[in-house]
Amino acid sequence: MENYVENALKATIHSTPGQTEFYQAVKEVLTSLKPLLDADPKYAHYNIVERILIPDRQIIFRVPWIDDAGKIRSNIGYRVQFSNAIGPYKGGLRFHPSVNLSIIKFLGFEQIFKNSLTGLAIGGGKGGSDFDPKGKSEGEIMRFCQSFMIELSKYIGETIDVPAGDIGVGGREIGFMYGTYKRLTNRYEGILTGKGLNWGGSLARTEATGFGSVYFAENILNNIGDSIKGKTCTISGSGNVAIYTIQKLYELEAKPVTCSDSHGMIYDKNGIDLTLLKTIKEVHRQSLSEYAKAKPDAQYIPIEAYPKGMNAVWSIPCFAAFPSATQNELNLEDIKTLHKNGCRLVNEGANMPSTLDAIAYMQENKILFGPAKAANAGGVATSQLEMSQNASMQKWHFAKVDTKLRDIMKHIFDLSYATSQEFNDEGNLLLGANIAGFRKVADSMIDQGVV
Missing domain, CATH: 3.40.50.10860 (Leucine Dehydrogenase, chain A, domain 1)
Structure with missing residues (x-):
């Protein structure tokens, strides 16, 4: 073929x-x-x-x-x-x-x-x-x-x-x-999801992509007898995905130390102040430079000071990296730096944040990898749960939605992992996710004839 x-x-x-x-x-x-x-x-x-x-x-x-x-x-x-x-x-x-x-x-x-x-x-x-x-x-x-x-x-x-x-x-x-x-x-x-809670929106939708990303990472680590607890993590971005990745990491007792926006990045060795970050980004919609003004111990690096062709977020030593901003934000040089500094897991919260050569390097060097189409599926999954609530004219409690989200992310991991085993490449979640996702759609197309 x-x-x-x-x-x-x-x-x-x-x-x-x-x-x-x-x-x-x-x-x-x-x-x-x-x-x-x-x-x-x-x-x-x-x-x-x-x-x-x-x-x-x-x-x-x-x-x-x-x-x-x-x-x-x-x-x-x-x-x-x-x-x-x-x-x-x-x-x-x-x-x-x-x-x-x-x-x-x-x-x-x-x-x-x-x-x-x-x-x-x-x-x-x-x-x-x-x-x-x-x-x-x-x-x-x-x-x-x-x-x-x-x-x-x-x-x-x-x-x-x-x-x-x-x-x-x-x-x-x-x-x-x-x-x-x-x-x-x-x-x-229900022709749009992400609606306001007063008029058809779902609880946990705002948090879903970030929470789901961390749930997926935890499944990867649990599979090898480890967990995210106590681990230092770097996160890019400061939108919903990044903010709620940081929140869930804290809930699972990890330590998130970075975030970024289009102007620069914050490194807070004591752990990102989530309340301050939410105030800056969700309330005032300000630059992250305001974070460093409020917390002088934190380091702010403007984007113009980044090394050429690299993202400064990935220069910070960590156990797990969560690219959660945009496409192609983690390149070959970035992953080499992460690897040198002890990173063992890259879990993609954004859409296609890693370049193809960066992915190849991860696979060659046995870095654990949560590919975007699996790891960041929590947002769209919860959108469908919002559609279900709209169709039934019901509103579910936060805990019910979050439990369903956690179960969906485990299903995605289990399916991707089992498919990687089926094709004799155990643990290659990129291969497993792509084949499993494609096969369901392709079989449905065959069933429906020439359409």
Whole structure:
């Protein structure tokens, strides 16, 4: 199947020029699938790989809005509906100036297999815009979200496509979009997740990706007779994923010592002050430089002081690293530094945060690795739990949602580990997660005929 996989990758590059992030995601998955494709020729017979690399549809639209000065602005909106073989499209909306079609497609492609691993009935999709909420007034953000939803509303529905939040899209943005959808359609339904708790949101949704990431890491360590308790951990990012990774690490008696944002990083050798971090990021939406002003013992390193081509977060000695910010934030030099400083586990809280050569180095050097599509699936899993609550008109207690989340993350680990054993590569969770996620979707596609 070597030529089959290589030809599929070449055809994708030829038909979608310039989409480097998408190619990276495709290459990672296809490389892992070779043992499955060798073992079972039906996937080649039904042309599954070529079919799954092409989204069901790609929607690109203009988003006009008016700023506070009365000037008309425009941004590009995207929704890529990749696969609904096992359920309605599900995946977040990202508002960030880096957003382009390549990034949306890589995220949507990853989402197919991540959602499959949860065991829940959700397909894969992703969307967003190159709009930057930073520096915008609340009125400007509201007007943008309203314009974005006017167009997006034509393509979504509670059994069609259920978006959620992502970078730049939190409860405020979800609220503005939900209100617009309700006004346009006169329907009160669960077409977005991450909603406010007063109007259909789920307890534990904000915490879910970070909590789930730590649960997955704990499963990895428990499997070798260890635990996260007492371990020093480094975390990148300071959004929901990072903040609630830090919180759960404290609850499991670990010691998180770093966090970061687009301006720089904090190293607090005594452990990150979670209350202060939440105040800075969730209440005041300020730079992490404010953390060092409040805690002079903490070290703040601005991004311009980072070594060229490296992320300063990964220069701090640790037992476990949790990249929880954005794609390709941990490269080959970073992982070499982490390894030299004693790091034994890398657990991905963000989407595709490690480069392909960094992953190869981890595998060659037996560094424990929690791949993103498994380790950060807690957010989308809890989104589906929100959908379930909406459908049944119920609201579950925090403890019930958290227990279900913990069980889902254990299921994902067990499935990924068992699949790695099945293909004689025990403990290779990247291979196990990719094959397990792909196989469920591919078998469903075969069952449903030529669609």
